[in-house]
Amino acid sequence: MTNTLTWRVTWAMTATVALFVGLMAVLALSILSKQEDELADQLVQIEMRRLIDRIEHGEIDTLQQPIEIGPRTQAWVGTKGAGASMPAELRDLSGGPHEFESGERVLHAIIAESSVGHLTVVVDATQNEKRVRQFGLIMLVLWCLCVAAGYWLARFTAGIVVGRMHAVTQRIAEWDPDTVQSSQLRATSSDEAGRLLEAFNRMQDRVDRSIAREREFAGNLSHEVRTPLAALRTDIEMASLDEHVSPEQHLRFSRMAKAIDEVGATISAARAISRPRATSKPPAFDLGELIDDVRTTLGARAEAAGLRMSSAVPRGHLLRADRYALLIVLRNVIGNAIDHAAPAALHIRLDGQHLLIADDGPGIDKADLPFVFERYHHGRRVDQAGDDDALVSEHGLGLAIARRVCEQQGWLISVASETSGEQRGTRFHIVFDENST
CATH class of the missing domain: 3.30.565.10 (Histidine kinase-like ATPase, C-terminal domain)
Structure with missing residues (x-):
């Protein structure tokens, strides 16, 4: 891809959008994950308090374990590690809140000593983690869409911002002092592009005037010098035909004629170099x-x-x-x-x-x-x-x-x-x- 100012501005703006949106997405995902974990821990604590109240009031038979509190909540009452129905992951945990994985499930548990004995409450937070992953996938899709939208918006913005600079660049790239120049680009604004265009127009004027003076000088020189050179060469040729001319003088006349031819060729070359390039074939x-x-x-x-x-x-x-x-x-x-x-x-x-x-x-x-x-x-x-x-x-x-x-x-x-x-x-x-x- 061409490394132009337009592309550099486009990719700079796109990278800025990608970085900003990416940081926002990561921050939102992090906040949501933390909130889901806190919500699961709060739910475990609430279920533990409710379970203690129900046990104290005789509403729950602690001999039937695990105690099914809800569709996603279970509890065990008794000495630490007791109960064959208790998952192996819970038996060696110390007191306090815990988060761990059991197979494909994500569990939040709290282990504490209460008035009814050693109590373990577990909440299945798998659905919470799925929501976090789904939210992360949505954030990734939104990030891709924002980067794509940012890229096209950056291209459009760069075209507006750099468009005038591009026009000046194209004009300078296509400018050829050897050809007849077209009309100058008009500066319609006072911004950087307008000032650059004015500076280029002034430089173009100076170069065109310099070339015009060079061509005029070459044309005048060719016109003014050719006539006396032709007359001088004719006189030399006539003088060399004289029968009284010695061989040494004839050699000198030949050298003079050769020198005149060289001067004429040099003038012709200078005029050819200075003239504008033909636009037609x-x-x-x-x-x-x-x-x-x-x-x-x-x-x-x-x-x-x-x-x-x-x-x-x-x-x-x-x-x-x-x-x-x-x-x-x-x-x-x-x-x-x-x-x-x-x-x-x-x-x-x-x-x-x-x-x-x-x-x-x-x-x-x-x-x-x-x-x-x-x-x-x-x-x-x-x-x-x-x-x-x-x-x-x-x-x-x-x-x-x-x-x-x-x-x-x-x-x-x-x-x-x-x-x-x-x-x-x-x-x-x-x-x-x-x-x-």
């Missing part, structure tokens, strides 16, 4: 074509680094997801392999909702593996020669961006890596949601 796109586009775009870098890329995803395989988001993820994951796994072979394949990007490079050390998705984390890979001083990441943002995009889209990205053996290399796993395939 994205259109399907050709996954094989997207992978081929990424391989073509990164082909020059991969070839220069010695990374051989291959894909088992054929063209025509449709995937219903955000194409641009997956493009960013693949570019960063494959770009990470180019920078840190090469020279190696990288293979991409799809198994249902599971996309695997695996290389047979040097792998990632186990101590650094849990942190590869952290921003600005500088881990180390172990190369084939055993040199473990090469930094894995120069900037530490590519895989962090990939994970952020996956989280925004509801995908799951994970990594596994080995530095030796048959499984040597790094494997990135991307699991899409159920509606993607």
Whole structure:
């Protein structure tokens, strides 16, 4: 059962009712049992006094024993222990009142010396004890009914008391800053739930304004920077075509163009991360074509680094997801392999909702593996020669961006890596949601 505030209040109130009613039932049963015992003892004493009076007046023949006083009362007159008709349990009892069991019967007896001799009076109190047991059974049934009624009453009361808190909890649990927010819950009371709701609304406003400013900044930055970057890259390409450009200058122009492309990709990634998650289902796109586009775009870098890329995803395989988001993820994951796994072979394949990007490079050390998705984390890979001083990441943002995009889209990205053996290399796993395939 869910351990919520509603259930805790319900069980606390139910336990209180059960304890209170149980104590009352035990107390009532104890009082009734004591009263029945006292009543039986009083009856024995009364019958003894009446018996003495009747014997003194000659109304009873003491030679006929036991003396039947009533339907449940008997008496014996004579020396202690005398009389073959006297039950064995009575013969060794001392003077005074007694209570004992004889078979299935419960007897109350009084033994005393009187003016007529040694006198023993016994009253059968079995019916009294049965009434006590019946009353105890009734109390048990009433206790169960009261606990059941208390439980449902506690649930109803807890629903009223905690209902507003539950509404606030549901709202907070369903709140997602990456989606377009619905109207706020209105605080209709000044109690704790109302004040908590007002505090949540204020916090939501601040977060929404902060996200809106972030998205506006990312949009403005993308708009303002892309135009001069495009012009700058065009000028670099035109300058590199000049026949008087030396090989060293041509290399510098190539590096400048590459740097401009990296800046553009970073801006695109920042804008993609900051934009709200689409509420409607994205259109399907050709996954094989997207992978081929990424391989073509990164082909020059991969070839220069010695990374051989291959894909088992054929063209025509449709995937219903955000194409641009997956493009960013693949570019960063494959770009990470180019920078840190090469020279190696990288293979991409799809198994249902599971996309695997695996290389047979040097792998990632186990101590650094849990942190590869952290921003600005500088881990180390172990190369084939055993040199473990090469930094894995120069900037530490590519895989962090990939994970952020996956989280925004509801995908799951994970990594596994080995530095030796048959499984040597790094494997990135991307699991899409159920509606993607």
